[in-house]
Amino acid sequence: MATISDVASRAGVSTATVSRALNGKSSVDPELAARVLAAAAELGYRPNGPARNLRRQETAVLALIISDVENPFFTAIARGVEDVAHAAGYSVVLCNSDDEPDKEHEYIDVALQERMAGVLLSPTGRGDSAELLSRNRTPVVAVDRPLPNSTGDTVLVDSRLAARQATEHLAEQGYRRIGCLTGPSGVPTADDRLAGYRDGLRAERLPRSDTLVRRSEFKAAGAKEAARSLLSQPEPPDAVLVANNMMAVGVLEAMAELGVRPGRDVGVVAFDDAPWATLLDPPLTVVAQPAYDMGAVAAQLLLGRISGERTEATTTTLSAHLVVRASSTRS
Amino acid sequence: MATISDVASRAGVSTATVSRALNGKSSVDPELAARVLAAAAELGYRPNGPARNLRRQETAVLALIISDVENPFFTAIARGVEDVAHAAGYSVVLCNSDDEPDKEHEYIDVALQERMAGVLLSPTGRGDSAELLSRNRTPVVAVDRPLPNSTGDTVLVDSRLAARQATEHLAEQGYRRIGCLTGPSGVPTADDRLAGYRDGLRAERLPRSDTLVRRSEFKAAGAKEAARSLLSQPEPPDAVLVANNMMAVGVLEAMAELGVRPGRDVGVVAFDDAPWATLLDPPLTVVAQPAYDMGAVAAQLLLGRISGERTEATTTTLSAHLVVRASSTRS
């Protein structure tokens, strides 16, 4: 593949001039610049990225580390990130941590090794990622979940408030034994949603019973099992709050198997809107999170930090909103 | 950040020895190697990727260019790719082309510029990507769709046969006016599925009528519009074959609006299985594609080609299978 000196000799100039012309620097004679551009085009010249990155001591690449590319919530975030990054001339490397600290660590290592400009991270919670990055002066922005003891920027959703509102909504609809299916203990979003659920019970003066709470992984299979257990106990709940969309699939499967009809028999509200939520019978009431915006905001913060314009850490909290459909209305 | 010479001086050896020790080369005194490793750990040394890539004239990064990260079919492919790549020590950069040749081109440029080891591409069909890559000796594997005039490896699904089988299934269930909603003309998967649908009609000796065919983008919004038009004509179809999962959402929305019940009033089969397909009432009959496997196979082929073990181009065709549920059974 052609190098800068090939272009230089073809255009009859020095490599410095080629570099300047190609990077649109001022102070290059228009006529020479044209000759350079022509030569480059003829040779199909493409600057060598690694060489440029080595010399510049920086790259235009961001890492986005999420727990699951197959979760629509995270892909929506990814879109937001990519649109912003791309517009600013940055590429995005998407990595799956599968919520395993080891994998997360591994990808952080890659990001560091490749000297990527910054990292967007939805942290597993355990692991030393934050420290690793800050020690190496690589900017980080945490998305969806806060970084353990972070000094960095964070973009969150007010899950707790949203969970409380969802719970209150169920209570207002006349449900009295409201249950909650949430994610693993220690995962902030899981714990926040549970806390918000309890806030809601308290506000509605409903008794709090731990037999109405189940935890599982944020996945369909685990949630299905948890829902079976929750719904087949002697005094089952008359409504449930489900902490994410993958879990919702499992819960609805379990309900179908048990012959429990959403809405009529047991009210259901789930976190995360999905295109298929309206196709269900009854349509699913959801807590819609602004996932795309979270990604976009996070990317913007990261780019700002990369260009060194801010120093103080910021936390941006976006709000989710309840979309009421028939799975949570008794009528 | 620490460099190789920092490690060398700390360990009291030359940079060459550090390099050898760290890369596990033979012929390094065990005692020295241990000293090097210790020094590297103490300094938190991480090899500089760009420098290494420049020197080696190769990178351990693959590009995966797909049309939409929010389409579960493609994310399943991405999983397959990533698992295989990761196991072989490669990273994957995921890029959205949005099915626009310009964006595709742009990402190919990035891949070339960064000297990525290879490219996995689901081509928009138009555009000169294949030529661009081959001219620069970068291996490509096409996934889901063939490359226009490619010499490279290809991993496909036998969409045409699957569409034919789905159509025959509908005919066997007693549907007589079967319609088809497919993707844009010129997109191979869209055209293949239409051709398979026609194969099915022919095999079942059903008349072929172009008033029963609609095309739209492979997205919900367009498909919804197309379904409205298809279903509200004087002589509407009594069943439809839908060419992908995003379109299925739109089609089902349109049916709900028009008061047309899937299965009972109009039989429905859609390409791509989804977790929510069983939650619908009636559950959705689908053509399940082996997306994960496609990604895994494609990645394997690409890695093989990168290591130069094959030269002839291969085409791998995987088969899809019909998963019959109640949306296509009249009973």
Added chain:
DNA sequence: ATGAAAGCGCTAACAT
């Protein structure tokens, strides 16, 4: 088995 030194392709400081 180890070290010295060249050089990958580029950019930027310096010189003109």
Added chain:
DNA sequence: ATGTTAGCGCTTTCAT
């Protein structure tokens, strides 16, 4: 405005 040149951090001959 343009050219000369040093050097980014690493790997890999080539000597020893």
